[in-house]
Amino acid sequence: MQNSLENYLEAADGAGKVMAHARLLIKLTHLYQEIAPTHLGQASRLANYKSGIIVIHAVSGAVAAKLRQMAPTLAEGFSKRGVECNGVQVKVQARKISTQSRASTQKPLSSRTSRTLEGLRDSLPDSPLRAALETLLTHSAKQE
Incomplete structure (x- = not known):
């Protein structure tokens, strides 16, 4: 059973493309953590890679603005590490806030x-x- 699932996930006609893209995103995430300044890397994450464009989600507008300023430097960093990078796109993707309200204590x-x-x-x-x-x-x- 495990082999058949593994074969399906690896096969080109199965989920192989998805698995290959997932592996690429994992690799790019590690590279992004090396390239980006620590404080910005912690406040953002690599979200996708498509057609040579790296998509980064930032937790706030301020972080996104700084990453947009650094986009050419980030793209150069990826290119130096062997990734075809034509540009970096930064989006604000705020972290989900818990909707549970705290019960007030009297x-x-x-x-x-x-x-x-x-x-x-x-x-x-x-x-x-x-x-x-x-x-x-x-x-x-x-x-x-």
């Missing part, structure tokens, strides 16, 4: 704080501040 008021706020509330005339303190004291958890 921190209880100490008994001293509760007494102090109650005293302040009682000393105030009817006003929005007094109403806000009343709401705070009503909804807050009490620490025992």
